[in-house]
Amino acid sequence: MPIHQVLIQRRDGHDASSGPGDPWLLAALWTLAIVAVAAAVRLLVWYWPGRVFDGVTSHIWTALAWDLAHGHFYRPLLGPDGYGGTRYMPLLFGIQALLMRLGFDPIDAGVLLMQGSVLAAAAALYAALRAHQVPRGLAVPLALTVFGTVIYQQYCTDLDPDYLAFALAMSSVPLAVRSVRHHQSGWLFAAGLAVVLAALTKVTALAYLVPLAWWLLTSARPRAAAWFVMGTLALFTLAAGVRPGFAQDAKKGEAVYTAQKCSLCHQVAGKGNKTNPLDGVGAKLSAEDIRQWITHPVEAAAKAKSTKKPPMPAKYGSLPAADLDALVAYMQSLK
């Protein structure tokens, strides 16, 4: 039995799905929705501005966004600034970084993103309910209960990927329903794309594949189910494997290499000082070893028992982090 029939079945057993439904139940739901939204506004006003994002998770997300907005996609695992090993999925902080590049203050950008994603989550839930023919008057208060959850009250002053991941993953439901109803596979592709974007926000959102595939199977669309699962997984693998900016990093690194006059002592592809050729260094050394040579050449030379004169100067450690990353990427491309 569809959900709305369960929810608004009248006491006399009469199916009320086509009518206005049980007025008491509707009144209760609307009360819950209105109280939830009012409480949400009250909470935000109460915490604004001093206490928003006052937590470790929010700090990490904002730091990742800050780095990206300054041309730095994930810090190295170990660098001069210490441990930078957090590898949160990139979509949330990517959007925050974009907002920062557009001139928003980091905190404002985060608040906008967080509250925007809660609204998007409610909208996606509404669309999913409507796709299942839940009447509008019931779908609106049900969707607004997103604001009434303990999770919202606990995390509304943090920056957190869950709502964005939920909004994207949940929007795959109406898209998939649409594709089956109209026999258009384009909508199923859009549903898969929504799951991929959700997983690029929080990887566990990939689990949405299971109920959607099950639903396609039980709707007698086994081929669509197989394509949906395989296509979405392939797209996700592809998207997660791309390291955006890597090629540009290497190109930028070449410019840093020229600007720093590394070729006074080094040769690449026949150009520069032939005493210390760097061709093939990307295959010979790991990224961490290359970084060590650039930032701590004295230690690196000792480790490699290099006695070549003049030795590599130790001044490059103070280059901006983004330049160092680019140099390492360029060295790595020399294979």
Ligand code: HEC
């Ligand atoms: C004053 C000379 C000098 C300059 C300038 C210099 N290096 Fe070096 N570099 C050396 C020497 C000498 C070695 C040790 C080579 C060896 O022992 O084979 C070395 C080693 C390296 C290595 C390790 C190579 C290997 O095969 O193990 C890398 C990578 C490197 N340098 C990158 C750079 C970069 C990038 C720059 C510019 C930012 C630079 N170097 C500037 C002298 C220099």
